[in-house]
Amino acid sequence: MIQVFYRHVNHLAFIILCIIVVLLVIDTSIARLYTIIYGNVFYGNNFDNSVIWNVLGFALITSTCIIIQYILLKVVINKTKQESMKGHLHLGKVQKLVSGIQYTIIALFVSITLQMLFTSSYNILVLAATIGVSYTLGAIMMGYLASRFYLWFKINKNSVILAYALASVTLCTNIAITLVYVLNLLADQPLIMRPHIGHMSAAISENSIPYLVYVSSGIIAFMLTWIATSLLMRHHSARLGKAKYWLVLLIPLGYFFGQFAPSLLNFFNEFRAFDPVTFGIIYNLIFGLSKVVGGILFGFAFWMIARRLEQVQVREYMVISAYGLILLFVSNQAIFLVNYNYPPFGFATVSNVGFSCFLIMIGIYSAAISVGQDVELRKLIRKSAQKEAGLLQHIASAEMEQQITKTVLSIARKNKAVMTEETGLATSLEDEEVVRYTKEVLQEVMKKKKFRK
DSSP: OHHHHHHTHHHHHHHHHHHHHHHHHHHHHHHHHHHHHSTTOOOOSSOOHHHHHHHHHHHHHHHHHHHHHHHHHHHHHHHTOOGGGTTSTTHHHHHHHHHHHHHHHHHHHHHHHHHHHHHSOEEHHHHHHHHHHHHHHHHHHHHHHHHHHHHHHHHSOOHHHHHHHHHHHHHHHHHHHHHHHHHHHHHTSOSEEOOOSSOOOOOOOTTSHHHHHHHHHHHHHHHHHHHHHHHHTTTHHHHHOHHHHHHHHHHHHHHHHHTTHHHHHOTTHHHHHHOHHHHHHHHHHHHTTHHHHHHHHHHHHHHHHHHTOOOHHHHHHHHHHHHHHHHHHHHOOGGGGGSOOSSOTTHHHHTTHHHHHHHHHHHHHHHHHHHHHOHHHHHHHHHSSOGGGHHHHHHHHHHHHHHHHHHHHHHHHHHHHHHHHHHSOOOOOOHHHHHHHHHHHHHHHHHHHHHHO
């Protein structure tokens, strides 16, 4: 059974990704519509049938998502266990950190479920802890990826690398802002949450500065990721035609901004005032998928790169990043956990934020290392007409140059100490000069290689 599993692991990973995306969309939709669907339901002091079914539904969705996360994490760890990866990014420590956080989330889920089963309530601190660990991990992973893109851009001045560097920075910023903003809102809620009568929701002022900062950071992150994707895929305009190419790209962008039209342009004010419940359901169901569609587009760009690569390992790394991008834009929805939900639908969704950022980071970074260390693969990518591999080629070259410079600098420092000890005279060659000289040598080598070809 284990052999069969690993033989078909890529197909199974895709299937379980589809399952988790569907479950997270359901989870988020219930969290969005909770106050509309259940706002006027009176549960009483004890569990009645409705509450029991809601708790069971919450437990089923959340436990399934956590199990899928665990399976995907084991698959990813197995794929990045290579000799060539050792010593980079302290991968073992990062994987242990992510595994530890997954076990923490499992413990928090068990805790909150047991509280509801035995006390008909749950402590809001468990919810805050879940958001805290997941979003903190997400910010760390995206922050590190942003720093790698910045270093790669310093070495290789490429517009796509710059675009993804900026996208990573804004995604990291949005995750951090969301964490602070949502925890602030949760602090104003009752410590113990129970089934309640009527409509309850957190007091969110749409004109307040914190809310505007939160919304703006999300819009900027989406926009810059969209720009990076359009730059990465721009060569497809020649094959599809510019009109079709921009239509494919602009539909998700227009869909995303469409959710702000009713508020900004006062659309459907009469319908909203006449039947706010129906309007809320229709509006949330239509625009609740805007981030999902965007995530699929962003992940599709990396999947296109993977599809045209012959090297299996690198192809799998790019697919891992594609899955991460899709999951991130599906799961970054912590704002809906402040709706006084009982049970706390949205728990499964936010628990995926840190995990999805880990997938993005580990996939891109592992691909850069793998290609940077494989000379034959670099030649294949360079000679091929597969323009999708452009980003991969640029970051791999930059990563390779950085590793060479680091090695040369280490050797120079050791020899510098030996020379000083033997002669009693300190050498005048400083670290900055070693780095500059190494860069000049590498550029000279590349020129000679091009000349020979």
